[in-house]
Amino acid sequence: xxxxxxxxxxxxxxxxxxxxxxxxxxxxxxxxxxxxxxxxxxxxxxxxxxxxxxxxxxxxxxxxxxxxxxxxxxxxxxxxxxxxxxxxxxxxxxxxxxxxxxxxxxxxxxxxxxxxxxxxxxxxxxxxxxxxxxxxxxxxxxxxxxxxxxxxxxxxxxxxxxxxxxxxxxxxxxxxxxxxxxxxxxxxxxxxxxxxxxxxxxxxxxxxxxxxxxxxxxxxxxxxxxxxxxxxxxxxxxxxxxxxxxxxxxxxxxxxxxxxxxxxxxxxxxxxxxxxxxxxxxxxxxxxxxxxxxxxxxxxxxxxxxxxxxxxxxxxxxxxxxxxxxxxxxxxxxxxxxxxxxxxxxxxxxxxxxxxxxxxxxxxxxxxxxxxxxxxxxxxxxxxxxxxxxxxxxxxxxxxxx
Amino acid sequence: xxxxxxxxxxxxxxxxxxxxxxxxxxxxxxxxxxxxxxxxxxxxxxxxxxxxxxxxxxxxxxxxxxxxxxxxxxxxxxxxxxxxxxxxxxxxxxxxxxxxxxxxxxxxxxxxxxxxxxxxxxxxxxxxxxxxxxxxxxxxxxxxxxxxxxxxxxxxxxxxxxxxxxxxxxxxxxxxxxxxxxxxxxxxxxxxxxxxxxxxxxxxxxxxxxxxxxxxxxxxxxxxxxxxxxxxxxxxxxxxxxxxxxxxxxxxxxxxxx
Ligand SMILES: Nc1ncnc2c1ncn2[C@@H]1O[C@H](COP(=O)(O)OP(=O)(O)OP(=O)(O)O)[C@@H](O)[C@H]1O
Ligand SMILES: [Mg+2]
Numbered sequence: 001x002x003x004x005x006x007x008x009x010x011x012x013x014x015x016x017x018x019x020x021x022x023x024x025x026x027x028x029x030x031x032x033x034x035x036x037x038x039x040x041x042x043x044x045x046x047x048x049x050x051x052x053x054x055x056x057x058x059x060x061x062x063x064x065x066x067x068x069x070x071x072x073x074x075x076x077x078x079x080x081x082x083x084x085x086x087x088x089x090x091x092x093x094x095x096x097x098x099x100x101x102x103x104x105x106x107x108x109x110x111x112x113x114x115x116x117x118x119x120x121x122x123x124x125x126x127x128x129x130x131x132x133x134x135x136x137x138x139x140x141x142x143x144x145x146x147x148x149x150x151x152x153x154x155x156x157x158x159x160x161x162x163x164x165x166x167x168x169x170x171x172x173x174x175x176x177x178x179x180x181x182x183x184x185x186x187x188x189x190x191x192x193x194x195x196x197x198x199x200x201x202x203x204x205x206x207x208x209x210x211x212x213x214x215x216x217x218x219x220x221x222x223x224x225x226x227x228x229x230x231x232x233x234x235x236x237x238x239x240x241x242x243x244x245x246x247x248x249x250x251x252x253x254x255x256x257x258x259x260x261x262x263x264x265x266x267x268x269x270x271x272x273x274x275x276x277x278x279x280x281x282x283x284x285x286x287x288x289x290x291x292x293x294x295x296x297x298x299x300x301x302x303x304x305x306x307x308x309x310x311x312x313x314x315x316x317x318x319x320x321x322x323x324x325x326x327x328x329x330x331x332x333x334x335x336x337x338x339x340x341x342x343x344x345x346x347x348x349x350x351x352x353x354x355x356x357x358x359x360x361x362x363x364x365x366x367x368x369x370x371x372x373x374x375x376x377x378x379x380x381x382x383x384x385x386x387x388x389x390x391x392x393x394x395x396x397x398x399x400x401x402x
Numbered sequence: 403x404x405x406x407x408x409x410x411x412x413x414x415x416x417x418x419x420x421x422x423x424x425x426x427x428x429x430x431x432x433x434x435x436x437x438x439x440x441x442x443x444x445x446x447x448x449x450x451x452x453x454x455x456x457x458x459x460x461x462x463x464x465x466x467x468x469x470x471x472x473x474x475x476x477x478x479x480x481x482x483x484x485x486x487x488x489x490x491x492x493x494x495x496x497x498x499x500x501x502x503x504x505x506x507x508x509x510x511x512x513x514x515x516x517x518x519x520x521x522x523x524x525x526x527x528x529x530x531x532x533x534x535x536x537x538x539x540x541x542x543x544x545x546x547x548x549x550x551x552x553x554x555x556x557x558x559x560x561x562x563x564x565x566x567x568x569x570x571x572x573x574x575x576x577x578x579x580x581x582x583x584x585x586x587x588x589x590x591x592x593x594x595x596x597x598x599x600x601x602x603x604x605x606x607x608x609x610x611x612x613x614x615x616x617x618x619x620x621x622x623x624x625x626x627x628x629x630x631x632x633x634x635x636x637x638x639x640x641x642x643x644x645x646x647x648x649x650x651x652x653x654x655x656x657x658x659x660x
Contacts, residue, residue, distance in 0.1 A: 005541045016529060311525050314486055315539040315586075316514025318507045395486045399525060 010328035031287035032341025035371035042276030085221035097241035126213020142189030162203035291378030298386035310398020326387035334379025439492035470645035518587030577608025
C-alpha cells in the first residue's frame with residue numbers, strides 16, 4: 001500500500017470518531033503542556049535566583065563572619081566561642097592580595113530617617129565609594145559617597161530612588177540635610193538603580209560612609225567584606241589569599257566564610273537544573289498515562305472495527321499493512337496531541353508570566369523536545385499492542401462477527 | 403547481490419515457481435483441487451466436523467453451484483476455497499499452488515491476486531462511496547491512483563452503476579450494493595469468483611440482475627462458484643454439488659452455463 005493511502009485511511013478512521021479522537025488529543029496535550037509549564041517554573045526560579053546573584057556584580061568574593069560550612073560551627077557554639085568580628089582593618093588588609101582589585105566593607109542596620117516632618121525606618125548601608133563600582137550601581141542625581149579613607153566618617157548620605165520620591169517628590173534632595181537616627185547628614189546623590197537584589201530593595205536604602213555607620217550603630221563589626229577579583233580566573237586565588245590574610249589577622253583562627261560568586265552561581269544552577277529535570281520527569285508520567293489511554297482506546301477501536309479489519313484482510317491486506325494503519329493512526333493522534341500540547345503549554349507559560357512578572361518563565365528547549373519525543377514514542381509504543389491484535393484477526397472470524 | 407539480498411531472491415524463486423505452476427495449470431486447467439479436505443471446530447468439549455474429507459476438482463472457467471441443508475458446510479468450504487479459512491487436514495491446490503505451505507501474508511497475496519469474494523450481507527465499508535469501496539482492494543495492492551480511477555470506472559460500468567459512483571452504501575438498494583460488491587471483487591481481475599448466498603438478501607428481480615452479471619463474467623472465462631439455498635439459482639449453474647453433513651452427497655454436470 002502507498003504511504004499516502006495509509007495516511008489517508010488512518011486519518012479517515014481518526015476523524016470518524018471525533019469524541020474519541022478529541023479525548024486522546026486532550027490526554028496527550030495535557031501531558032505535554034504540563035511538562036512545559038512545570039519545567040518553565042523550574043527554569044524561571046533558576047533564572048530568578050542566578051539573576052539576583054549576578055546582579056550583585058562580577059567576579060565577587062564575599063567574606064562573612066563566622067564559619068558556617070563545617071560541623072565545627074555547632075561545636076564552637078557549644079564551647080561558647082563566638083567568632084571574631086570582621087573589622088575595617090580586615091577589609092583594608094584584604095587589599096594586600098595582588099589578586100584583589102577593590103574592596104568594599106559593608107555594614108547594615110536599620111534607623112529612622114526624617115526630613116520636613118516626614119519620618120520612616122529604613123535599611124542603612126555603611127560602605128565606601130568602591131561599592132558603586134562593585135555593585136554596578138548608577139547615579140540619578142549628584143554623586144555617590146566621596147573617596148575617603150575607610151575609617152573617615154562624613155555627614156553625607158545617598159538616597160534610594162523610592163525614598164527620594166517619598167520625601168522630596170519631584171524636588172532635588174541634593175544639599176538637603178536629613179536626620180538619620182541621632183545624626184544629621186547632607187544628601188549628596190540619588191541612586192538610579194532600583195529593584196530587589198538579594199532581598200534588599202535598592203530603591204529604599206540610605207548609604208552612608210562605613211565609619212559613620214559604625215558610629216551610628218555604635219559597633220565596629222562589618223556585615224560583609226565584598227572584594228572584586230582582578231579576573232574570573234583569579235577568583236579562587238583571591239579567595240585563598242583572603243582566607244590566609246584574615247586567618248593571620250585573627251590569630252590563626254579561620255573564623256570567616258568566604259564564598260565566590262561563581263561557586264554560588266554554579267551551585268544554584270545545579271540545584272535548579274536538577275529541580276527542573278525532576279519536574280519534567282514527574283510531568284512525563286502524565287505522558288505515559290496518555291500513552292496507556294491511547295492503547296486502551298485503540299484496543300476498543302480494534303474490537304469496534306473487527307468487521308472492517310476482517311474485510312480488509314479478505315481483500316488482501318497483509319499483517320503489516322494493518323499494523324501500519326493502526327500505528328499511523330496512533331502516530332497522528334500523538335503528534336497532533338503533542339503539537340496542541342506545546343501550544344497549550346506556551347499559553348500557560350504566557351499566563352504565568354502575566355501573573356508573576358518578576359519571574360522569567362521560559363520552558364527550556366530540551367524540555368519541549370523531550371515532551372514532544374516522549375509523547376510520540378509512548379503513543380507509538382502503546383499503539384503496537386492494539387495494532388498487532390488487529391493484524392492477527394482471522395478474516396472469517398472478523399467478518400462473521402465471532 | 404544474491405548473498406546480500408537472500409529474502410528478495412527467495413521471493414523471486416517462489417514467484418517464478420508459481421508462474422510455471424500456473425502455466426501447467428493453464429494446460430490441464432484444474433484451478434481448484436481438493437484432497438481429503440477436513441475442517442473441524444472445537445466447540446467446548448465437542449468436536450464439530452464441518453467438512454469430512456472432501457475430494458473435488460474444479461476446472462478453470464466452470465460455473466458451479468453448491469447446495470445443501472443448513473449446517474452442511476457450504477460456507478465453511480467456500481471460506482477455505484477463498485483462503486479466508488484454513489483446513490484442519492487435507493490438501494488444497496489453487497491454480498496448481500499448494501496452499502498448505504502458505505503463510506498469512508502469502509495467503510493475503512493469493513487472495514488479492516486470484517480470488518474475488520461476494521458475501522450475502524455485501525460487507526461494503528459504510529463510510530466509503532461505491533467508487534472508494536471498489537477502489538479499496540487496489541489501494542491495498544498499491545496500484546497507482548490514476549490506474550485505480552480508470553479501473554474503478556470500468557468495473558462500475560461493468561455492473562451498470564457508473565452513475566452511482568459517489569453514493570454511499572446506505573444510499574443504494576440491496577441489489578445495487580451487491581453489484582458494487584461484485585465490482586470490488588472483480589476489479590483486481592481474479593481467476594475465481596466465490597459467492598456465498600449472493601442473492602440471499604435480495605428480491606427476485608435484483609437477484610436476477612446480480613446473477614446475470616456474474617454469469618456474464620463466467621462467460622468471459624472467470625471460474626464461478628455460488629453457494630445457495632435457492633434451487634432456481636442453483637439450477638442455472640453448469641455443475642451442481644450437493645453437500646450433506648460435510649460430505650459431497652452429489653455432483654452432477656448439466657452442461658448449462660458452459
Ligand atoms: N467458527 C465456527 N465454530 C464452530 N462451529 C462452526 C464454526 N463455523 C461453522 N461451524 C459449524 O460447522 C458446520 C458447517 O457450518 P457452515 O456455516 O459451513 O454451514 P452452511 O452450510 O453454510 O449453513 P447455512 O446454509 O446455514 O449457511 C455447522 O455445524 C456449524 O455449526
Ligand atoms: Mg452458510
